Amino acid sequence: MMGLSPLSSCAEDKKSSTTNTSITKPPIVTNVKLFGVPITSNALSLLKEVEAAYDKKIKEEMADMDLSYRAESEVTKDGTPVIRLNKNRSKNETDIVHELWHLKLNAEGSPEVGWHPLTGASPIINQAFTKNMNELVYDPILHAKFYPEMRKWGYIPDFSEKENIAIFIQNIPSGEKENEINGSVAYFQACLEIDDPSLIAQFEEWYKQHNLHHPLAVGKSMVEIFKTSKSDTPEQQIDIYIKCLNLLLENTAQFKVGRYGTKMLGTFSRREVVIVIMPPNKKKS
Numbered sequence: 367m368m369g370l371s372p373l374s375s376c377a378e379d380k381k382s383s384t385t386n387t388s389i390t391k392p393p394i395v396t397n398v399k400l401f402g403v404p405i406t407s408n409a410l411s412l413l414k415e416v417e418a419a420y421d422k423k424i425k426e427e428m429a430d431m432d433l434s435y436r437a438e439s440e441v442t443k444d445g446t447p448v449i450r451l452n453k454n455r456s457k458n459e460t461d462i463v464h465e466l467w468h469l470k471l472n473a474e475g476s477p478e479v480g481w482h483p484l485t486g487a488s489p490i491i492n493q494a495f496t497k498n499m500n501e502l503v504y505d506p507i508l509h510a511k512f513y514p515e516m517r518k519w520g521y522i523p524d525f526s527e528k529e530n531i532a533i534f535i536q537n538i539p540s541g542e543k544e545n546e547i548n549g550s551v552a553y554f555q556a557c558l559e560i561d562d563p564s565l566i567a568q569f570e571e572w573y574k575q576h577n578l579h580h581p582l583a584v585g586k587s588m589v590e591i592f593k594t595s596k597s598d599t600p601e602q603q604i605d606i607y608i609k610c611l612n613l614l615l616e617n618t619a620q621f622k623v624g625r626y627g628t629k630m631l632g633t634f635s636r637r638e639v640v641i642v643i644m645p646p647n648k649k650k651s
């Protein structure tokens with residue numbers, strides 16, 4: 367693409383991080399398979415760690431999902447860790463290792479996020495506030511923590527995010543509120559997940575060409591929250607999530623951490639957090 371703007375602060379940051387993500391151990395393929403895919407020694411260590419944490423074998427499932435989904439994972443009521451691959455996409459080790467990382471973080475105390483609804487508002491309105499927010503805003507925060515580790519093991523964890531950007535920038539933005547939010551989220555995700563400064567610079571140029579200065583500014587502020595906050599513990603990651611939600615949806619609602627708790631799933635103690643939804647701050651006139 368021609369006429370790229372100078373690298374954004376986000377892209378520069380990614381550039382410097384690239385130098386730290388050299389492959390530490392060359393991947394050696396083992397004779398262990400998950401979903402019929404032979405896994406490398408690094409993936410096998412991770413698999414053993416996850417199965418030990420849950421004291422159960424990973425359950426492998428294929429599911430009919432929308433093409434935009436690669437895979438998902440969950441812990442069932444009896445404490446079984448499940449990885450589900452999209453049967454409409456080709457199987458690959460990267461997606462399996464991605465889900466193993468999510469299960470590892472869950473075992474280490476990354477909480478399941480639930481919502482305490484805004485009093486007086488209908489369930490539909492409450493749902494509209496929080497629809498997909500875990501996936502759109504919380505997951506990228508987690509990805510930013512484990513993608514660098516995956517790169518050290520020789521994976522390209524952001525291969526599909528890169529494809530998504532190529533598709534996203536083909537759309538003509540409509541300027542509706544929902545798309546403003548999507549625009550901010552897309553920039554935030556790209557900066558946290560993608561390790562390619564020139565692609566981020568192209569993406570940023572696309573916002574400018576389409577006069578999407580506001581969603582870009584909000585997206586940048588969200589990235590800044592992540593970069594200037596500690597993000598090592600699950601609580602710190604949830605705090606970043608809440609700050610980002612408060613910025614992204616500031617005219618719609620406010621959010622705060624309600625309470626942390628645990629739920630027993632078989633012998634596995636799953637961490638949970640409730641996020642409280644409140645009315646928006648009155649705008650200053």
Ligand SMILES: [Zn+2]
Binds near residue numbers: 464468505509
């Ligand atoms: Zn993920």
